[in-house]
Amino acid sequence: xxxALLILHGLIAVALLGAVTHQAFAVSLRRxxxxxxxxxxxxxxxxAGAYATTVVVLYVAVMAVGAILYPRxxxxxxxxxxxxxxxxxxGAFELKEHLSAIxxxxxxxxxxxxxxxxxxxxxSARLWLTWMIALAVWWNFLAGQLLVAIKGLFP
Amino acid sequence: MLxxxxxxxxxxxxxxxxxxxxxxxxxxxxxxxxxxxxSAGPPILWYGWLATGALIGxxxxxITPRALIGRLLPDLVWLVGFVSLFAALMYELRWFx
Numbered sequence: 674x675x676x677a678l679l680i681l682h683g684l685i686a687v688a689l690l691g692a693v694t695h696q697a698f699a700v701s702l703r704r705x706x707x708x709x710x711x712x713x714x715x716x717x718x719x720x721a722g723a724y725a726t727t728v729v730v731l732y733v734a735v736m737a738v739g740a741i742l743y744p745r746x747x748x749x750x751x752x753x754x755x756x757x758x759x760x761x762x763x764g765a766f767e768l769k770e771h772l773s774a775i776x777x778x779x780x781x782x783x784x785x786x787x788x789x790x791x792x793x794x795x796x797s798a799r800l801w802l803t804w805m806i807a808l809a810v811w812w813n814f815l816a817g818q819l820l821v822a823i824k825g826l827f828p
Numbered sequence: 829m830l831x832x833x834x835x836x837x838x839x840x841x842x843x844x845x846x847x848x849x850x851x852x853x854x855x856x857x858x859x860x861x862x863x864x865x866x867s868a869g870p871p872i873l874w875y876g877w878l879a880t881g882a883l884i885g886x887x888x889x890x891i892t893p894r895a896l897i898g899r900l901l902p903d904l905v906w907l908v909g910f911v912s913l914f915a916a917l918m919y920e921l922r923w924f925x
Contacts (some may be wrong), residue, residue: 740875744854747872764923770874774839775909778881782832782905798829798902805909823871 675745679821683737686814689731696724697807700716700800714823721803728806729780736777750820765816776809829901832906835885839877840912844919848876849883882916 699721702713746766754763783802786795819826845874850859851871863871897904 695851717862743872744852744857747870748854760923768916768920771843771920772913774874774878774881775836775912775916777878778835778839778885779832779884779905780911782829782902782909785829786902794899795902798906799850802904802909805906805913 675742678738678742682735683817683821684729684819685731685735685738686745689728689735689810690814692724692731693728693803693807693810695719696721696728697803699724700803722787722789722791725784729784732776732780732806732810736773739773746820750823754823755827757827759823759827762820762827766820769813769816772812776806779805829905830894830897831889833885833886833905834888834892835881836905836908836912838884838888839881841917842877842880843873844915846873848873849879850876852876874915880915 695716697720698716698717699811702717751763751766754766779802782798783806786799786802791799850872851863852859852875853864853868853871855869856864859875860871882903894901
């Protein structure tokens with residue numbers, strides 16, 4: 674059951690990573706003529722607003738599954754990290770815990786800033802909240818991957 | 829926006845000052861409002877910090893008049909978010925030194 678949940682957690686995280694990264698770049702870079710047809714031009718040309726609800730739903734889903742898995746981490750993985758004296762790996766998870774919580778708390782503001790029609794006065798909030806959530810998602814994903822593979826990386 | 833502002837700030841204060849609304853004891857598999865003796869094993873405080881943040885955030889959103897911060901609100905939210913992320917990074921830096 675826990676293994677299935679861990680895989681599900683990872684799969685939702687991959688989808689979230691894709692959506693929020695795409696949105697963060699699309700909101701930052703100026704749109705160019707679609708005629709240029711380069712990969713970067715197509716990446717920029719996407720409608721960043723279309724990702725907002727998807728990001729909110731995926732973020733809440735990945736956090737809910739993570740919250741269910743958390744006691745298992747504390748009971749099994751954390752003592753192992755302490756025994757192996759892997760302080761950085763332990764710290765990576767502590768930071769993951771805070772970044773995911775801060776991202777969750779910022780989510781209503783993020784959603785409000787992307788509400789259609791887009792309000793000009795929310796421009797800075799839209800840009801920075803998207804990047805902060807993207808940063809949290811990237812850190813959490815990388816820290817999660819590191820911890821899942823920790824026994825193989827540090828035998 | 830007001831909820832996010834209050835919740836982000838109060839979550840940061842909650843883990844810094846250990847204001848956990850409740851604890852979850854892994855060995856026992858139960859939530860407790862008041863802390864148990866050390867023999868009960870290590871508790872998870874994170875759920876309690878989240879609850880503290882959400883509760884204070886909701887209270888702030890309900891009682892703060894919007895006119896009070898008006899146009900400052902959108903910029904204040906991302907600034908507080910940025911400060912909270914930076915504070916978390918500084919707080920957890922001890923693991924990497």
